[in-house]
Amino acid sequence: MRETLIRALVxxxxxxxAPDALDPELAAFAAQLETASKARLGRSLAIRHVDAxxxxxxxxxxxxxxxxxxxxxxxxxxxxxxxxxxxxLLVTGPVTLNMREALERTYIAMPAPKWVxxxxxxxxxxxxxxxxxxxxxGVATVLPVDLRVPGCPPSPSTLLKALLALxxxxxxxxxxxxxxxxxxxxxxx
Amino acid sequence: MNDFAGRSPPLPHRPWPRRIVDADTWxxxxxxxxxxxxxxxxxxGDEGAVHMAVLDRGTSELAxxxxxxxxxxxxxxxxxxAPAHRLERTIGDLFGFDPVDxxxxxxxxDHGRWTLRHPLSGRSELPAALGRYPFLTAEGEGLHQIPVxxxxxxxxxxxxxxxxxxxxxxxRLEQRLGYxxxxxxxxxxxxxxxQAARLAGRTSGDSTVGYAIAFTRASEAAxxxxxxxxxxxxxxxxxxxxxxxxxxGDIGAVCNDAAFALMHAYCGALxxxxxxxxEAVFGHRLMMDRVVPGGVALDVDAAGDAxxxxxxxxxxxxxxxxxxLYDNTASLQDRTVGTGTLxxxxxxxxxxxxFVGRASGRNFDARRAIxxxxxxxxxxxxxxxxxxxxxxxxxxxxxxxEQSMRLIVQLLDFMPQGDIRIDLQIxxxxxxxxxxxxxxxxxxxxxxxxxxxxxxxxxxxxxxxxWFQWPLLEAAIDGNIVADFPLxxxxxxxxxxxHDL
Numbered sequence: 001m002r003e004t005l006i007r008a009l010v011x012x013x014x015x016x017x018a019p020d021a022l023d024p025e026l027a028a029f030a031a032q033l034e035t036a037s038k039a040r041l042g043r044s045l046a047i048r049h050v051d052a053x054x055x056x057x058x059x060x061x062x063x064x065x066x067x068x069x070x071x072x073x074x075x076x077x078x079x080x081x082x083x084x085x086x087x088x089l090l091v092t093g094p095v096t097l098n099m100r101e102a103l104e105r106t107y108i109a110m111p112a113p114k115w116v117x118x119x120x121x122x123x124x125x126x127x128x129x130x131x132x133x134x135x136x137x138g139v140a141t142v143l144p145v146d147l148r149v150p151g152c153p154p155s156p157s158t159l160l161k162a163l164l165a166l167x168x169x170x171x172x173x174x175x176x177x178x179x180x181x182x183x184x185x186x187x188x189x
Numbered sequence: 190m191n192d193f194a195g196r197s198p199p200l201p202h203r204p205w206p207r208r209i210v211d212a213d214t215w216x217x218x219x220x221x222x223x224x225x226x227x228x229x230x231x232x233x234g235d236e237g238a239v240h241m242a243v244l245d246r247g248t249s250e251l252a253x254x255x256x257x258x259x260x261x262x263x264x265x266x267x268x269x270x271a272p273a274h275r276l277e278r279t280i281g282d283l284f285g286f287d288p289v290d291x292x293x294x295x296x297x298x299d300h301g302r303w304t305l306r307h308p309l310s311g312r313s314e315l316p317a318a319l320g321r322y323p324f325l326t327a328e329g330e331g332l333h334q335i336p337v338x339x340x341x342x343x344x345x346x347x348x349x350x351x352x353x354x355x356x357x358x359x360x361r362l363e364q365r366l367g368y369x370x371x372x373x374x375x376x377x378x379x380x381x382x383x384q385a386a387r388l389a390g391r392t393s394g395d396s397t398v399g400y401a402i403a404f405t406r407a408s409e410a411a412x413x414x415x416x417x418x419x420x421x422x423x424x425x426x427x428x429x430x431x432x433x434x435x436x437x438g439d440i441g442a443v444c445n446d447a448a449f450a451l452m453h454a455y456c457g458a459l460x461x462x463x464x465x466x467x468e469a470v471f472g473h474r475l476m477m478d479r480v481v482p483g484g485v486a487l488d489v490d491a492a493g494d495a496x497x498x499x500x501x502x503x504x505x506x507x508x509x510x511x512x513x514l515y516d517n518t519a520s521l522q523d524r525t526v527g528t529g530t531l532x533x534x535x536x537x538x539x540x541x542x543x544f545v546g547r548a549s550g551r552n553f554d555a556r557r558a559i560x561x562x563x564x565x566x567x568x569x570x571x572x573x574x575x576x577x578x579x580x581x582x583x584x585x586x587x588x589x590x591e592q593s594m595r596l597i598v599q600l601l602d603f604m605p606q607g608d609i610r611i612d613l614q615i616x617x618x619x620x621x622x623x624x625x626x627x628x629x630x631x632x633x634x635x636x637x638x639x640x641x642x643x644x645x646x647x648x649x650x651x652x653x654x655x656w657f658q659w660p661l662l663e664a665a666i667d668g669n670i671v672a673d674f675p676l677x678x679x680x681x682x683x684x685x686x687x688h689d690l
Contacts, residue, residue, distance in 0.1 A: 004451065004514055014458055049344050053369040055686045057394025057475055062344045063438070064464070067457035081342035097302040098368045099347055102339050128391055132372035133305040153394065155474060 014068045018075070019161045044076040045166055048086035048110065052103045053096030053135065057153040058120040062092070064156040065163075077163050083109040088166065089143070092153075094122040094129040095136040107143050115166070118145045119159060121152040128152075193218060193254065200639065202622040203410040207240075207253040215256040216264045218243060223269035228540035229657075230626065231635045232266060232276040233650040234284040236311060239263045240650075242624070242635060244540065249558035251626060253637070258286060265291040272539045272657055283309040283374070295323060298367035298689060308375050327353045327361045335671065339368045346685035350674075357670040362663045369689040377649045382408055382482040382613065385646045389636070390477055392651050393687030398424075398431040399629025400651065400687075401480035403636035406561065407649075408482050409613075411623030411640045417608040420484035421562040426497075426600045427467075427476045427485075429593040432630040433504070434463040436586040436593075439682050443583055444515065446675040447524040455511050459504060466500050469493070484610030494601055501594050512587055525580040529665040529677030532577060539657040543632025544585040545681055546658075549577035555628035567599050577665075579680040613644070620647075629654065631684060653687030 051059055062079075065072040072078070080086050083106045095103060107116070118139040121127035126137030139145050149162045195208030210218070218241065222229050230251060231242035238257045244250075256263050265288035267273040277288045278297035285307035299306070301319030332355055339347035349365040373392055377385045389404035390397045402424050409416060441456025464474040470493040471479050479486045489497070515521065535541070536549035546553060554571040556564040572588035574581040624637040632654025639647045662681045666674055 001451075001514060001518060004455075004510065050340055051344075051346050051369070053371055053686075054346070055369075055371075055391045055394040055397075056346055056684065057391070057397065057477070059344050059346065060395060060438070060475065064457075064461060067461050068454055069458065069461050079344060093369070094371060096369055096371055097304070098298075098300045098370055099339065100302070102347065102368070106340055128388060129371045129373075129376065132376055133303050133308045134370050134372040134375075152391075152477065153475070155468075 015071045015074070016069050016157075019157055019164065044078075045087045045163075046078055046080040046085050047088040047090050047163070048080055048083045048106065049090045049092070050099075050103050050106050052091050052093040052099045052123070052139065053129075054093030054120065054122060058092035058123075061153045061156050061159060062090070062119070065159055070156050070160055072160070072163070075160075075164060077166075083107075084111065086110050086114070088115050088117060088163075090117045090119055091123050091139045091143070092120050094126045094132070095139055095142055096134055097136060098134070100136055100142055103139075103142060115146040116143050117147045117149060117162065119149045119162075120154055121150060124148045124150060193252075195254065198255065198622070200620050200622050201413070202253070202624075203413060205251040205253065205624060207255060207622065209255045209257060212256060212264055215241070215254060215266075216269075218254055219264065219266040219269040219273075222266065222273075225538060229266070229270060229272050229276075230540065230633075231637065231650065231652040232273050232280070233637070233652070234280040234286055234309065235639075235648055239280060239286065240637070241266065242637065242652075244626075249553075251624070253624070261286045262289050263287075264289050268292055272660065275660065276656060283307065285310045285312075285314070298370045300367055303372075308372060309378075322365060324351050324365070325361065325363050329355070329360075331355055332360060348685050352671060352674075354671055357672065359666050359669055359671055359674070362666045362674075364659060364663060366659065366685060367689050369686045371686075371690065373651065373690045374649060377646050380646050382640075382644060382646065385649060386480075386482050387478055389649070389651060390480070392690065393631075393653060393684040394475060394477075395435055396431070396629040396631060396634065396653075396684070396687060397475050397477045398427045398480060399627055399631075399634050400636075401478070402428060403625045403627040403629075403634040403651070404638075404649070405480055405482050406625035406627060407623040407636040407638050408640065408646075409623070410625060411621040411638060412613060412644075413619075413621065414483075414611065414613060416484045416611055418562070418605045419488075419607045420609050420611075422600055422604045423485045423489065423609060424480050425563050425567075426489070426597060426604075427471065427479060428627075428629075429596050429600070430463055430467055430497075431476060433590050433593045433597075434460050434467070435630040436590045437463065439679065440511075440515075440583060440586055440590075442682075443525070443579065443676060443679045444521060446679050447521055449518065449521045452511065452515060452521075455507075455514075459507065459511075462500060462503065466496055470496055481610070483613045484608070486610075488609050489604075497597065497601060501597055504590075504594060508590065515583070515587075522580060524673070524676060525583060525680075526576075526578060528579045528673050529669055529680060530576070530578045531661055531665040533575070535661055535664055536577070539661055541632075541657050541661055542628075542654045543630075543658065544582050544589065545661065546632065547571065547573045548581035548585045550575045553633070555626050555633040559626050561625075561627070563600070566603070567596055569596050569599075579676050582680040631655065631682065631687075632658065651687075651690065653684050653690075655683035655685075655688040659683045659688060 195210035228244040282299035306314040335352040338349040347368040390401040437460040441453040444452035533550040635652035638649040
């Protein structure tokens with residue numbers, strides 16, 4: 001154990017730099033969030049994840065956000081266990097009818113203001129499972145969705161960009177460097 | 190084993206035989222399963238019939254027995270063989286069939302919320318209210334219930350666990366699953382081979398390569414074609430990368446559930462290295478849709494070969510240090526040794542596959558037992574341990590990572606040249622049935638299917654290894670403390686989505 005810790009001390013970190021490009025949809029979303037969220041929530045957002053029938057691939061990539069390469073928490077973003085602590089509801093899966101009520105109840109349990117992200121092709125519109133007798137087909141059929149993140153599954157870097165869009169502090173936020181600037185300050189402040 | 194009486198089905202069935210049997214033979218087979226003469230490898234419904242796949246304990250030969258049941262009634266298998274319970278309840282949910290003398294008539298996957306009842310029956314029945322789900326009970330002074338889920342505290346798939354505890358000690362755990370049921374088998378019905386392969390690859394995202402191999406092998410068996418040797422080798426290369434990526438994730442996560450975050454951080458970094466390599470070489474971090482009917486979607490070039498070798502060299506340097514970190518941390522082992530012990534008898538009775546079975550003395554690995562290509566040409570060991578606790582399940586994973594690294598190097602060293610995909614001549618006019626048993630990272634995956642003359646999938650059944658592991662988690666937690674459940678659960682790491690379909 002001692003050897004492992006010493007080696008970790010002398011080695012540079014594996015962590016990737018913050019992603020620098022925001023695509024237009026994310027930037028627009030960030031701008032829209034701006035007025036509502038920043039005054040009250042500052043630079044920290046708590047995320048509650050609900051798997052609404054995903055195949056588990058999206059969860060694997062959400063897990064990866066916590067590894068040393070992406071290190072989600074350096075940006076002030078964290079996954080929380082209780083919906084009572086959450087600002088963001090991050091939903092994966094096509095919303096199976098067997099999970100629908102649990103998803104709705106999780107949303108209701110969250111305090112306002114709150115936002116919903118549909119992560120992955122299934123959450124966006126049902127994906128490959130759309131039309132099944134067992135699926136509602138996309139989060140928007142059940143809850144108001146603020147942001148859609150495409151991909152099957154979305155890669156951790158795509159997910160990270162989407163989450164950083166929520167953290168953009170500059171007003172207007174269409175500036176491509178906004179997220180980058182903020183995260184740099186977020187790191188060192 | 191293959192000598193049970195019955196007539197041959199109208200369509201060719203490859204590579205193992207299928208026989209249509211009468212009710213007496215069906216019941217005799219069920220009794221034989223109960224007496225552990227064979228292993229139940231699958232039990233599923235079809236139009237007007239039920240199928241049962243049985244595996245010979247000695248020769249690992251498979252056979253399918255079919256009982257026609259136009260009236261929807263068939264003699265219960267679960268009556269004689271407990272591992273069939275949930276499979277039988279699922280047949281009831283999906284087809285509306287009634288197991289005669291069954292012992293548990295509660296629904297399983299159907300929570301009374303679908304738009305259809307008995308969705309695979311071919312009749313369009315409106316859903317009926319199912320009422321409150323009756324959990325099994327335990328009575329006594331001081332007992333209390335702890336309901337957990339379907340929404341769990343972390344980033345985990347949904348399922349419900351009902352604990353009955355006496356203080357800290359678990360007296361009974363009952364699972365309720367089905368929350369992620371997406372209707373995969375109904376969506377596959379009538380789909381083209383390509384679309385069906387994509388769906389099969391999304392049955393359980395962590396085993397996407399394993400499922401795709403099982404599905405494509407079964408469909409190629411049904412069509413009676415053999416893919417080029419290089420395709421087999423590339424499939425195995427992806428399968429082994431998937432295995433080590435998942436094992437790294439699990440080893441780290443089990444330690445994390447004992448609050449040893451250091452191991453989690455290091456294993457997470459190794460897993461990420463494997464996924465980034467997969468992205469670089471195969472164009473997708475989880476290698477989804479890279480195994481396709483007829484072969485594989487893309488080849489590995491010299492640069493890819495070098496990148497994989499470089500990764501293996503890195504893993505061989507770093508992984509042993511993590512293994513000794515685990516081995517030398519007594520406070521961590523204090524949590525894992527002797528926790529969540531699964532008996533050999535149960536692993537054997539359930540035909541429990543994967544690291545769960547192999548940590549409880551069951552020496553079965555489809556790569557070895559079935560010996561499908563290219564594993565028949567490769568040199569590897571199947572690690573088996575006997576303790577059956579969380580620690581043993583972790584060590585089996587560690588040993589399997591080492592074996593997979595050996596396999597990957599062999600796959601690169603001896604990979605034959607040639608084509609990577611053949612044209613399947615879809616619509617050549619011959620219908621057929623095929624099946625495959627493939628070793629995913631979690632255990633043996635069964636795929637059975639019937640193709641029509643146009644090459645579309647008429648019926649496909651996918652059986653996750655978790656079907657025979659989930660019930661054993663209920664047994665393994667018995668007498669442990671509630672706080673050790675996350676450790677036990679993670680050491681099993683059963684699939685919700687693969688099970689719920």
